[in-house]
Amino acid sequence: MSPSNQSPRITVLTPTFNRVQLLSRIHQSLVAQTGRDFEWIVVDDGSTDGTGVLVQAWAAESPFPIRYVWQENAGKHVAVNRGVQLARGELLLILDSDDWLVPNALARVGYWWGSIPEAQRDEFAGVAGLCAFPSGEVVGTRFPKDVLDSNSIEVRVRYRVQGDKCEVWRTDVLRQHPFPEDLGSFVTEGLVWNRIARRYGLRFVNEVWMVKEYQPHGLSARSLELRVGSPQAAKVYYKEFAETPDMGIPFTRRLREYANFTRFSLHGQIPLAQQAIEVRFKGLWAAATPIGFLLYLRDRLKLGGQRRRR
Structure with missing residues (x-):
């Protein structure tokens, strides 16, 4: 499907490397979304497993825009930077290749972003929900309030929230805070999230938006x-x-x-x-x-x- 002239509300960005066997779960979860105001960008970090053939086949018949980009293997952080530059959405959600979304995730992201008064949105970098394991158990801990305005540092230090969360960021803020590409082949996301926290807040909500299935040889395990x-x-x-x-x-x-x-x-x-x-x-x-x-x-x-x- 060719992209429409109108920019989507949300860009879903998947950086991937030789994970063709897992991408169908992401695709199925995006097809199942209750809203269609999004695009999917797949940045392939040098895969040799046929990822491009599969994603481009989906793009030809997709009810939402899909874009596929291949780069020489340079690391997830470089792939994220490239995807952020290509994104057309106001908001951006990084969806790793071993994760997927619950059916109403993107609709709820849009709802909660819209719940922030427009006059205050310059103070916020985005919104964040919970992640769960396939069993339904929440990853880490919940937020101390069902709706909490805080930031990525305070929520960990003051409220002692633990575990991965589903952060959805303003695309322009991510462009202001790219991942450093001169510090090695792996840069933790926390480096950028903490830099953003010094200037912007997030609205945290106790809703599960993402399902995570950590892989034995994935980034978390290593x-x-x-x-x-x-x-x-x-x-x-x-x-x-x-x-x-x-x-x-x-x-x-x-x-x-x-x-x-x-x-x-x-x-x-x-x-x-x-x-x-x-x-x-x-x-x-x-x-x-x-x-x-x-x-x-x-x-x-x-x-x-x-x-x-x-």
Whole structure:
């Protein structure tokens, strides 16, 4: 189906790499949506499994616009940046290849975004709902209120909300905050979400919009391996969190983040003297350094054991 001249309300963006066997679930969940005011962009990060043939076949007969883009393998964060630039929707939802949406998800996204008074929307980066496992159990914890206006940092630190959530972002805000592409092959989404939180809020609602089925060899399962493989990105993430102005981040949480900064700086072979120059709160960093060193040693033992078992 060729895209209409009218821009859709929502862009669903799927970055994917050799996941052709999982994409049908996403497609079926989009076909089942109760509303049609959306487009689907698939950014293929160098797949060799026939992903393009399948997606383009769907696009030829789709009741909603589908666009397929292939790029040389560069990492999910680069694929997301490319999709954001191509997006025509006011809002953008990143839907990974092992996830899918409940039938009314996009309609509810539109409803809750519309519930924010137009005069206040410049203060919000978007809306967020819950994720669930295929069993129906909510991933992590619910929000403390059925409707909560907060931000990505405060909701984790002050309200102690845990687990993946279904964030839907203003496309223009994502364009203002692209993923860094010079920090390695893996950049955690939290780096960008935290940067956005320093300026914008989100409306969080206790509704399940997304179903997640974590794969045995997916990004979540390989979190440590990926962070160690891109230590520059990891250390930037933890340093920025430790040095976030105010937002109610307690001393103990800043200490933990600095420990992780040291941990991944050591993985990146950055000496302590250089680390001391980089950090803002030098006393707090110094207190956290022994913990970071122990975490670094534990990582090496754990990853070394995994390599020996392969």
